[in-house]
Structure formats: C-alpha cells, structure tokens
Amino acid sequence: MDRLSPPLPGRGRDSGGEGSLVRSIDAALAAAADCGASDIHFEPQQGGVRVRVRVDGCLRDLQRLPPGSAAAVASRLKLMARMDIAERRLPQDGRLEIVSPAGERVEARASALPTIHGEKLVLRLLRSSAETPSLDALGLDPENRDILRRALAANSGMVIVTGPTGSGKSTTLYAALGEIDVAGRNVVTAEDPVERRIAGANQVQVNDEIGLTFATALRAFLRQDPDVILVGEIRDRDTAEIAVRAALTGHLVLTTLHANDAAATVARLVDMGVAPFLVAASLRLVVAQRLVRTCCTGCRGAGCTACARTGLRGRTGVFEALTMTEALRRMVSLGAGADELRHAAVTAGMRPLAASAQALIARGMTTTAEILRAVDPS
Numbered sequence: 001m002d003r004l005s006p007p008l009p010g011r012g013r014d015s016g017g018e019g020s021l022v023r024s025i026d027a028a029l030a031a032a033a034d035c036g037a038s039d040i041h042f043e044p045q046q047g048g049v050r051v052r053v054r055v056d057g058c059l060r061d062l063q064r065l066p067p068g069s070a071a072a073v074a075s076r077l078k079l080m081a082r083m084d085i086a087e088r089r090l091p092q093d094g095r096l097e098i099v100s101p102a103g104e105r106v107e108a109r110a111s112a113l114p115t116i117h118g119e120k121l122v123l124r125l126l127r128s129s130a131e132t133p134s135l136d137a138l139g140l141d142p143e144n145r146d147i148l149r150r151a152l153a154a155n156s157g158m159v160i161v162t163g164p165t166g167s168g169k170s171t172t173l174y175a176a177l178g179e180i181d182v183a184g185r186n187v188v189t190a191e192d193p194v195e196r197r198i199a200g201a202n203q204v205q206v207n208d209e210i211g212l213t214f215a216t217a218l219r220a221f222l223r224q225d226p227d228v229i230l231v232g233e234i235r236d237r238d239t240a241e242i243a244v245r246a247a248l249t250g251h252l253v254l255t256t257l258h259a260n261d262a263a264a265t266v267a268r269l270v271d272m273g274v275a276p277f278l279v280a281a282s283l284r285l286v287v288a289q290r291l292v293r294t295c296c297t298g299c300r301g302a303g304c305t306a307c308a309r310t311g312l313r314g315r316t317g318v319f320e321a322l323t324m325t326e327a328l329r330r331m332v333s334l335g336a337g338a339d340e341l342r343h344a345a346v347t348a349g350m351r352p353l354a355a356s357a358q359a360l361i362a363r364g365m366t367t368t369a370e371i372l373r374a375v376d377p378s
Contacts, residue, residue, distance in 0.1 A: 018072065021065065021066075021069055021072055021073070021076070022076060024063070024065060025042075025065075025073060025076055025077065028040065028042075028051050028062055028063060029098045029108075029123070030098065030099065030100055030101055031053070031062060032053045032062070032098070032123075032125065033098045033099070033100035033101075033104065033106045033125060034100045034101050034102065035053065035055055036055060037053035037054055037055050037125060038054050038055070038057075038124065038125055038166070039053065039054040039122060039123065039124050039125065040052070040053050040054075040062070040122070040123045040125070041053070041054075041059070041120070041121075041122050042065075042073055042074075042077060042120065042121040042122075043120050044070035044073075044074075044115060044117040044118035044119065044120060045117055046067075046117060047064070047067060048064045048065050048066050048067045048068075048069065048070075049064065049065035049066075049069055049070050049073050049118075050064055051063045051064065051065065055308075056293045056312065056313070056314065056315050057166055057291055057293065057315060057374070058293070058310075060308060070117060070118030070119070071118060071119075073121070074088075074112065074118060074119035074121060077096075077110065077112075077121045077123075078092070078094065078110075078112055078119075078121070080096045080110075081094030081095060081096045081108075081110035081112075081123075082094050082095070082096070083110070083112060088114060088119060089114055090114065091111065091112060091113050091114070092111075092112040093109070093110065093111055093112075094109075094110045094112075095107065095108065095109055095110065096108050096110060096123070098123075098125065106125050106126070106127055107125075107126045108123040108124060108125050108126065109123070109124045109126060109193060110122070110123050110124075111123075111124075126193060126195055127195075132171075132174045132175060132177075132178055132196055132198075133171065133174075133175055134175055134178060135148065135149065135175050135176070135178070135179060137175075138168075138171070138172060138175055138316075138317045138319075139316035139317035139318070139319070140317065140319050141319070141351075141356065141359070143351070144287070144319050144320075144321040144351070147285065147321045147323055148176070148285065148287060148321060149179060151284050151285040151323075152176055152179045152180060152252070154252060154284060155227075155250065155252060156247060156248070156249075156250050156251055156252055157247050157252060157253070157282060157283070157284030157285075158243060158244065158247035158253040158254075158255065158282050158283050158284055159176070159252070159253070159254050159255075159284055159285045159286075159287070160234075160255055160256065160257050160265055160283070160285070160286045160287070161173055161176075161254075161255075161256045161286075161287045161288075161289065162256065162257050162258065162259045162261070162262065162264075162265040162286060162287070162288045162289075163256075163258075163259075163288055163289045163290060164258065164260075164290075165258070166291070167289050167290050167291055168289060168291045168315075168317055169256040169289065170191075170195055170232070170256070172287065172289060172317070173230060173232075173254055173255075173256065174195075174196050174198070176254055177189075177198055177201065177228075177230065177254070180228055180252075182198065182199070182200035182201055183200055185227035185228055186202070186224070186225055186226050186227045186228070187200065187201040187202065187226070187227065187228040187229075187230070188201070188202045188203075188204070188221045188224060188226045188228070188229055188230070189201055189202070189203045189204060189229075189230035189231075189232070190204045190206055190214050190217035190218065190221070190229075190230070190231050190232060191203060191204070191205065191206065191230070191232040192205070192206035192214070192232050192233070193205060201230075202224075204217050206232065213239075214231055214232065214233065214234070214235065214239045215236070215238040215239045215242055217231075218231060218239060218242040218243060218246065219242060221246070222242075222246060222249075222251075226246075226251055227251065227252065228251070228252045228253075228254070229243075229246055229251050229252070229253045229254070230253075230254045230255070231243055231253065231254070231255040231256075232255070232256065233255065233256050233257065233258075234255050234256070234257045234269075234272075236272070237272045237273040237274070240269055240272045240273070240274050241273070241274055241278075243255055244269075244274055244278050244279065244282045247282040247283075247284075248278070248281060248282050253282075257269070259288070260288075260376065261288045261320065261338075261342065261352070261353060262286040262287070262288040262320050262321070262322035262342075262345070262350070263286075263322060263338045263339075263341040263342035263345060264338045264342075265286045265288065265322075266279060266283065266286065266322075266332055266338070266341055267337060267338040267341070269283075270332075270335075276332050276333050276334075276335055277332075277333045279332055280324070280328075280329040280330070280332040280333045281329070283324050283332075284323075284324055285321060285322070285323055285324065286321070286322045286324075287319060287320070287321050287322075288319065288320045288321075288322075288353060289317050289318060289319045289320075289353075290317070290318045290353060290357075290374050290375050291315045291316070291317055291318075291374065292315060292316060292317075292318055292357065292360065292366050292370050292371060292373075292374045292375065293310075293312035293313070293314070293315050293366065293370050293374075294312065294313070294314050294315060294316050294365050294366050295311065295312060295313075295364065295365060295366060295367065296310070296311055296312055296313035296314075297313070298313070299311065301367070311367075312366070312367070312370060316360070316365065316366075318353055318356045318357045318360065318371075318374070318375055319353070319356055320350060320351060320352050320353045320356060321350065321351075322341075322345045322350055323350075325348060327344065327348070328341060328344060328345065328348075331344060353375055353376070354375060354376070357371045357374075357375045358371070
C-alpha cells in the first residue's frame with residue numbers, strides 16, 4: 001500500500017535506539033494529524049509494530065516500527081495518554097494532544113488493548129476546532145434535506161440518525177443543530193465525547209466512571225427547562241425510555257442509534273423494551289446514512305499522490321429518510337417488524353440507501369466498488 005507523506009524516520013529498523021523510536025512515534029502522530037486521519041493504529045506483530053491510519057474510512061499502512069519495539073511503543077504512548085504504564089494485562093483508556101506539522105493542536109482519545117504480541121494502541125483524533133458542515137454540504141438530496149429541515153422545525157418529537165460506527169452520524173447531528181435557533185432556545189447536549197463546541201449550546205461530557213451516563217444526564221436535562229435535547233447515542237433501555245418520554249412532553253430530541261437502516265431503527269427501539277405505542281407516538285423521523293469515498297478531483301479516478309493512488313479522495317453521505325406517517329405509526333403500535341415497515345415506507349415514497357447510492361454512481365461521484373464496500377446492496 002502507498003505511504004503517506006511526510007516520510008517517517010526509522011522505517012523498518014531502529015537506527016538510533018530509543019531516541020529514534022520516540023522520533024518515529026512522534027512523526028507518525030504528526031503525519032496522522034496532517035493527513036486528516038480519524039484514527040491511528042499501533043499494532044504489535046511478530047515482525048514489528050505496524051502503524052496504520054484511517055483516512056476517509058479506510059485503513060492505510062503508514063510505517064513499520066522495528067521488531068522488539070512493541071513494549072517501548074506502548075509505554076511511550078501510554079505515558080503520553082496518562083495511562084498506567086505498569087498495567088499491561090487490562091484494557092485502558094486515556095487522552096493526549098497531538099500537534100500537526102502546521103501547528104494544529106488535535107486532541108486524541110487513546111485505547112490500549114492487550115494482545116498476544118503486546119499492547120495495541122488506537123488513537124481517535126478529535127478535531128473540536130473543525131468547522132461544522134451545513135446540511136447542504138452533507139450530501140443529502142433536496143427531498144431528504146427538506147424532510148429533515150421540517151422535522152427540525154418541530155417543537156417536539158424524536159429525530160434519530162442511524163448507521164454503523166464511522167458513518168458520520170455525529171456530524172449530521174451537529175449540522176442539524178446548526179439549523180436550530182440556539183440563541184432563542186435552550187439547547188442541551190449529552191455527548192461522549194464532545195467533538196465540537198457549539199456556541200450557545202449547553203454541552204455535557206458523559207463520564208460513565210463517575211456515574212454521569214446518558215440516562216443520568218437526560219434526567220437532569222428535564223429539570224433544566226430544555227427546548228432541544230441532543231443525546232449522543234441511545235445505548236440502553238433506560239436512555240431510550242427517558243428520550244421517548246422527553247419527546248412526548250414537548251421537547252425536540254435528537255439522537256443516534258446503531259442499526260442497519262431506518263426501518264430496523266424503529267424495531268430496535270421496541271427490542272430495547274420501549275413500548276411500541278410509545279415509539280409510534282414519539283418518533284418523528286429516522287435518517288439512516290453511510291459515508292462513501294468520492295472520486296478524486298485531481299486525477300478523476302486514475303490515481304495520484306493526493307489520493308494515495310486510490311483514485312478516491314474525500315467522502316459524501318448516502319441517506320434514506322423514514323418519516324413517521326399515521327399509517328406507519330399504526331403499524332408500529334400493532335407490532336410490525338422491520339421488513340414490513342421498510343416495505344411500507346418504500347411504497348410511500350422513501351428512497352432506500354441502495355437507490356441513493358446508485359444515484360451517486362450515475363452522477364460520476366463514486367464507483368460501484370466503493371458502493372459495494374460501504375452500502376449493503378440489498
């Protein structure tokens with residue numbers, strides 16, 4: 001696979017001992033911040049430590065640190081992330097700051113995981129200073145964009161953005177907040193982590209270790225005279241039930257949930273233990289999404305240094321929007337499954353993810369192979 005610039009010292013061997021290894025780690029972190037990576041992986045293996053970065057949703061090799069360096073690499077990163085370097089048997093979490101070659105300071109969330117070859121470290125780069133895109137820039141087609149804007153203009157109900165990890169759900173929620181009159185409404189958020197600062201919003205960082213969970217924050221929010229509540233993720237029945245209750249009592253609730261598509265999201269809430277009639281009454285809109293890489297504008301897909309010879313550079317969203325009509329509400333209340341809801345929604349005019357993806361191919365924005373990688377063709 002292609003290397004990312006800038007070139008890193010110590011590739012394949014440690015010519016200068018511990019100092020060279022430290023420089024290699026620091027250079028890898030700087031390169032990851034510079035190339036816009038979302039994650040950087042330090043993976044101990046028999047032949048050394050493989051370093052990879054995730055750019056535009058795909059992992060690329062960055063460099064390989066020498067054999068026997070796994071323990072030193074883990075210790076260095078754990079020290080930077082304020083972890084316990086003496087504990088090598090259990091997973092740990094920490095945080096650190098990375099400085100890019102351009103001087104940008106990027107906060108990173110670190111995770112250490114014991115493996116058979118040593119501790120693997122993964123750093124998630126959190127660019128809180130990054131500009132929040134508008135709804136117009138997400139890739140929503142005009143019809144789905146209008147559907148989402150109408151839902152955001154409501155005073156109550158729940159809007160859920162769904163998809164797998166790394167599908168851009170948080171970015172869509174932040175863009176949604178940009179449509180809301182934050183100055184004239186009380187907007188409170190519970191996030192893990194707080195990825196972007198929103199002027200005028202009251203943002204809370206969830207911390208499970210001290211008992212500040214999503215559910216705990218939600219209960220407190222309801223005593224804070226809120227107009228709009230953003231919940232970073234619904235992970236359990238307790239959070240789901242409080243979010244539903246908030247949506248039914250005059251609050252607009254924005255949240256995310258892990259599901260394959262919009263119809264499966266509705267069924268997932270019921271599976272969590274929320275009564276079907278409450279789901280039907282509270283839910284206003286479900287937006288399912290994926291991120292797909294777009295054709296590189298520099299080489300038009302042929303491959304160049306800017307896109308690491310992949311022909312793809314940057315990403316856009318693929319969406320489907322399920323509006324809860326009265327007919328769908330009745331179906332949910334009666335216990336309809338995901339397949340029945342999906343069929344009814346498509347019959348009523350919902351454009352499924354696969355159809356939206358095909359439209360991107362037709363416009364020359366991406367490739368069939370990329371769609372097959374990122375979107376379930378069914």
